[in-house]
Amino acid sequence: MSTSSTIQALFNGLTPRLRLLAVPIGLLLLAHLSIDWLSALPPAWYPLLDTAPMLAALLATGLAAAMHQGRLAFAGITLAMGALAVLEAISLAHSPFVSAALFSAYTLLLPLNLTLFCLLRERGLYNVHGVTRLGWIGLQLAAVVLVVHGERTDWLLWISQPFLPALLQLPGMTDAAVVAFAAALVIQLGLALRRLEILDATLFTATVCALLTAMRVGFPAAPETYLAAGGLILAMGLVLHTHQIAYRDDLTRLPARRALNQKLDSLGRRYTLAMLDVDHFKQFNDRHGHDVGDQVLRLVAGQLRRVGGGGKPYRYGGEEFTIVFSGRDREQVMDHLEAVRENIADYRMKLRAADRPNRKKAGKARRGRDARGRDSVSVTISIGVASANEALTTPEAVLKAADQALYRAKKAGRNRVAT
Ligand SMILES: Nc1nc2c(ncn2[C@@H]2O[C@H](COP(=O)(O)OP(=O)(O)OP(=O)(O)O)[C@@H](O)[C@H]2O)c(=O)[nH]1
Incomplete structure (x- = not known):
């Protein structure tokens, strides 16, 4: 087995939730491991290292804008502004007050904004929602300028007050910042695991990068590396998201026809294909409505x-x-297909009040009542199976044979597997 297929097999073995986080967290780990190497680079490389966070954040913003992904575009903008603030804060070019104000703005506003853009619905970019969101970012910028130029030490002191027990405090960070990051990470991780969307997972990982930046400000090359990783993770999330849109079916979240075609092209000489079809689905839809059908x-x-x-x-x-x-023959898969057919036939789907079937109409979808007296319905499926052999040498021919077998299963009375 080659290294790439071993990695692929390991990746496929993960649960969907772990798989979702594997790529962004993997990138973050890679960035973390490269810090020692980057910190040892000769000084000629410093300007590139210094500009990398901004370039990465702008790359993410540009990609998101091109793809009309408003949430990620604004996350990219706030990451760029955060990078600017934190790198200025640690540059020693400003007074202690200005540095502290910029660092506080970074640690409070960046987690807040990344969480907000994770929570908000995607509403595109070039419309009134985009303008409102841009206005929100402008407002924060104005507030920071007001604090810095107005030398509002009272504001800074107020948000820097300690209130957490010593155990929960983080060195170099205000308690308010610790709470902001903790809340942001919990909310974003919760959303990512619930919705299983790659963009949520990348926003979460970018927030982890932002936190590590704040915790490692004194370490050579560390803030720049984590910030750049945050931007690259957002950019990579967009690419994966676009791939997902093209290759995943929105309704069922299964890989779609395009992915199937690619899979068929990659098959070896030994394989089996099964075509499945829900029985009497047209009648089911007519009786229960399209939503229940979905x-x-x-x-x-x-x-x-x-x-x-x-x-x-x-x-x-x-x-x-x-x-x-x-890599399987027909005989090796028949029991598994029978098991799927039986599981679907035995599964009783509960109906909510709004989904109640019209009992007056006779129908082929089986209906009943569950233990709590709610209406339930179930469906059956028919399956046709064919394997590659001397007569069926191409995936198209095997698929066609599986489709003909499916037709025979329907003819023979449905709810069965035919070869
Ligand atoms: N709810 C829902 N229905 C769909 C979707 N895609 C296709 N359909 C419906 O699936 C039905 C397919 O019906 P037919 O191909 O006539 O076959 P059938 O009623 O399943 O009958 P047999 O295959 O002969 O058992 C049509 O009524 C389509 O509208 C979908 O995404 N959602």
């Missing part, structure tokens, strides 16, 4: 994800799915 497709997708035998499910389109068993 719920059923999500439920089917959830069961397909659990298929054994190394099968990888895809949404082929509409109410059709494909499972790819790479």
Whole structure:
């Protein structure tokens, strides 16, 4: 097994939540490990190191703006402004008051803004929402300028007051900043794990970078490296997000047809394909409505994800799915497909009041009541299976054979696996 396929296998073995965080956290680790090496660079490299945070943040902002991703564009802008503030604060070019004010602004406003852009709905960039969000950033800039130019030491002293027990305090940071970062990280991680969106995971990791920057201000090359890593992580998140949009089906969150085509092109000589279709789905939709139909497709997708035998499910389109068993013969996958079919047939989906079926209409979708007396419905699926062999030498031919087998399963009465 090559190194890249070992890494791929390890990555695929992670739970979806760990997989989501693996890439941004991996980048952060890489940045962390490179600090010693970067700090030993000859002085000729210092200007590049100094400008790297700004370049990375602007790269993220530019990419986000090009992709109309308002949340990330504004996160990039605030990261750039934060980088400017913290690098000025530690540059020794200003009075202790100005340095302290800039550092406080960084430690309070950056976690607040990154959390806000994580929480806010995506509303694009070039519209009234974009202007409002830009206004919000402008307002903060004005407040910082007011404090710095007005020499408002009273404000600075007020936000610097200690109130946390010694155990929770962090050296060099105000207690307010510790609370801001802690709250930001908890909220962002919670959102990332709940929504399983790569952009949330990258915003969370960028906030970790921002915190490490504040905690390592005295260490050579450390703040610059963490800040640059934050910007690069945002930029990488955007690229992964775009890939996800192109390759993932929005409704079921399974890989979509484009990903299936790519997978088919990468298969070796031994593989089996299964085509699946929800039985009488048109009638089901007519009876229960499109929304309940959508719920059923999500439920089917959830069961397909659990298929054994190394099968990888895809949404082929509409109410059709494909499972790819790479390196497996038909005999090796039949039991796993039977298990999926049975699990789906046995699963009773509870209906909310608004989803109640019209009991007057007769129908083929099975209905009943659960233990708590709520209406429930269930569906069945039919499956057609075919493997590559001397007669079926291309993935297209195997897929077509699986589709013909599916047709036979339907003809034979549905809710069955046919070869
Ligand atoms: N709710 C919902 N319905 C969908 C979606 N995609 C396709 N459909 C519906 O799936 C139905 C497919 O129906 P048909 O291809 O006629 O087949 P069927 O009713 O499943 O019957 P058999 O395949 O013969 O068992 C159509 O009514 C489509 O509108 C979707 O994303 N959501």
